[in-house]
Amino acid sequence: MRLIKSKEFSLTSQENDKFILRSISQQDIELLRVWKNDHRGSFFFKETITSEMQNTWFQSYTQTNDDFMMIVQQDNEKIGCIGFRLIKNTVDIYNVILGRKEFSKNGYMANALKIVCSEAMRRYPNKPIVASVLKTNPALQWYVRRGFVINAEFEEHYVVILPEAQLKQFGGKI
Numbered sequence: 001m002r003l004i005k006s007k008e009f010s011l012t013s014q015e016n017d018k019f020i021l022r023s024i025s026q027q028d029i030e031l032l033r034v035w036k037n038d039h040r041g042s043f044f045f046k047e048t049i050t051s052e053m054q055n056t057w058f059q060s061y062t063q064t065n066d067d068f069m070m071i072v073q074q075d076n077e078k079i080g081c082i083g084f085r086l087i088k089n090t091v092d093i094y095n096v097i098l099g100r101k102e103f104s105k106n107g108y109m110a111n112a113l114k115i116v117c118s119e120a121m122r123r124y125p126n127k128p129i130v131a132s133v134l135k136t137n138p139a140l141q142w143y144v145r146r147g148f149v150i151n152a153e154f155e156e157h158y159v160v161i162l163p164e165a166q167l168k169q170f171g172g173k174i
Ligand SMILES: CC(C)(COP(=O)(O)OP(=O)(O)OC[C@H]1O[C@@H](n2cnc3c(N)ncnc32)[C@H](O)[C@@H]1OP(=O)(O)O)[C@@H](O)C(=O)NCCC(=O)NCCS
Pocket: 039, 042, 095, 096, 097, 098, 099, 103, 104, 105, 106, 107, 108, 109, 110, 111, 131, 132, 133, 134, 137, 139, 141, 142, 145
């Protein structure tokens, strides 16, 4: 399955030259599947994703324009993933997973979030940037510590949003 050219890109960090966000290719989808299954308690979809389901997802992903799944790499190691997509004029940050526990609490995923928000602002100026977080997920506080605020409450989850002041902070080059 070939990806359209515009879905193949990478994002770098000015703070850390060994850190890169690289858009996924077919070679990454098994790893993404394993990470997602390992953390399924943190997400809406609670079933185990099979290889077949993952292939079907990737096939439809290749056909979309405004949906980008990135692998987070430090020193050429794949340590996690983070996605962003345009849904109804809103940028949705999704599938945020630190796949390799030994890299936790180093700020790598916070840096990935910052880079993705900057890229989203560049591509989609003035669009709100949000994430949906299950009420039971401690990651809610992780978003709050990165400047997100709760914007809406639903039965099972919150929608957090990056306020305008934070948007400006992420607007410059990282
Ligand atoms: C959410 C998740 C990605 C966060 O991973 P993490 O390793 O805690 O996050 P970071 O890499 O950003 O590390 C942040 C911590 O590193 C520490 N840190 C150390 N050096 C740092 C630096 N230079 N910059 C920033 N933080 C630094 C901070 O104490 C920070 O902790 P805090 O959030 O309490 O402030 C991870 O817990 C995860 O994969 N959870 C399961 C999936 C999930 O719930 N995803 C979200 C679905 S909505």
